[in-house]
Amino acid sequence: MATWAVGDVQGCLDSLKILLEKVGFDDQSDRLWLVGDLVGRGPDPCGVLDLVISMEDRAVCVLGNHDLHLLAASFGLRQVKPKDRLSPILEHERRSEYINFLLNQSLIYYSPDLNCVMAHAGLYPWWSLSENLSHAKEVSRALTGPDPKSFLENMYGDSPTLWDEALCGWERLRFITNVFSRMRLCDEKGQLDLKHKGGLSDAPDGFSPWFDFTNPGLTDTRVVFGHWSTLGIVNKPPYLGLDSGCVWGRCLSAVHLESEHVNIISVPCDQHAKIDG
Numbered sequence: 001m002a003t004w005a006v007g008d009v010q011g012c013l014d015s016l017k018i019l020l021e022k023v024g025f026d027d028q029s030d031r032l033w034l035v036g037d038l039v040g041r042g043p044d045p046c047g048v049l050d051l052v053i054s055m056e057d058r059a060v061c062v063l064g065n066h067d068l069h070l071l072a073a074s075f076g077l078r079q080v081k082p083k084d085r086l087s088p089i090l091e092h093e094r095r096s097e098y099i100n101f102l103l104n105q106s107l108i109y110y111s112p113d114l115n116c117v118m119a120h121a122g123l124y125p126w127w128s129l130s131e132n133l134s135h136a137k138e139v140s141r142a143l144t145g146p147d148p149k150s151f152l153e154n155m156y157g158d159s160p161t162l163w164d165e166a167l168c169g170w171e172r173l174r175f176i177t178n179v180f181s182r183m184r185l186c187d188e189k190g191q192l193d194l195k196h197k198g199g200l201s202d203a204p205d206g207f208s209p210w211f212d213f214t215n216p217g218l219t220d221t222r223v224v225f226g227h228w229s230t231l232g233i234v235n236k237p238p239y240l241g242l243d244s245g246c247v248w249g250r251c252l253s254a255v256h257l258e259s260e261h262v263n264i265i266s267v268p269c270d271q272h273a274k275i276d277g
């Protein structure tokens with residue numbers, strides 16, 4: 001039995017299938033981890049969700065910003081742009097099954113057996129592993145509770161930029177959600193910059209990638225993440241970034257989590273470059 005973690009699929013079902021074939025994925029026994037952004041911009045969001053749902057507990061995924069955007073749109077809180085390619089889900093007869101599935105996914109996932117944790121954007125360097133897990137659970141409770149719409153309605157926004165244990169209500173949940181689904185840059189005080197989407201050469205002064213700040217509460221747990229396609233593969237143990245830009249016509253990448261060395265396998269996704277122009 002093998003566990004493969006795969007970068008941001010974003011509706012690119014064909015690339016995912018080609019990648020799983022290339023790694024010799026065994027449909028009966030192997031496990032698949034997806035770093036989030038299952039949907040958004042790519043051609044077949046329903047196909048990706050069908051595959052993940054059909055795998056039951058052999059597939060694990062965490063929510064990315066595009067997945068949360070779909071949830072907000074499903075409650076009528078956000079407009080879907082044609083380039084998001086989310087309409088096939090919202091207009092599908094199994095729409096409620098797709099939406100319920102996503103509402104029940106968490107923001108981070110930890111396997112003690114593999115000594116590995118997965119989040120879409122990353123882990124907050126100033127929270128221990130158990131604090132990261134418990135804060136993610138606070139958001140899960142809002143998504144699976146009686147009123148996910150109110151949470152989704154209050155989820156958007158870039159503030160607060162700095163964590164304070166005393167934060168409460170929507171501000172607290174918004175900060176936590178931004179950390180796990182959108183974060184790229186922090187400063188040494190732990191402040192988030194949520195505007196910058198490019199590479200490192202033009203990052204704002206005083207800000208660095210979150211994974212440049214040592215987290216004494218993590219020890220040797222491997223952290224697998226996605227979300228930052230501009231950087232491509234990030235291999236900076238214990239951090240491993242897997243968004244190699246599939247939806248932008250670059251690559252979709254997988255890593256074998258049982259291997260101690262970082263064993264990355266990629267497939268080119270150039271067909272989508274043509275589709276997306």
Ligand SMILES: [Mn+2]
Pocket residue numbers: 037064065066120181226227
């Ligand atoms: Mn993302």
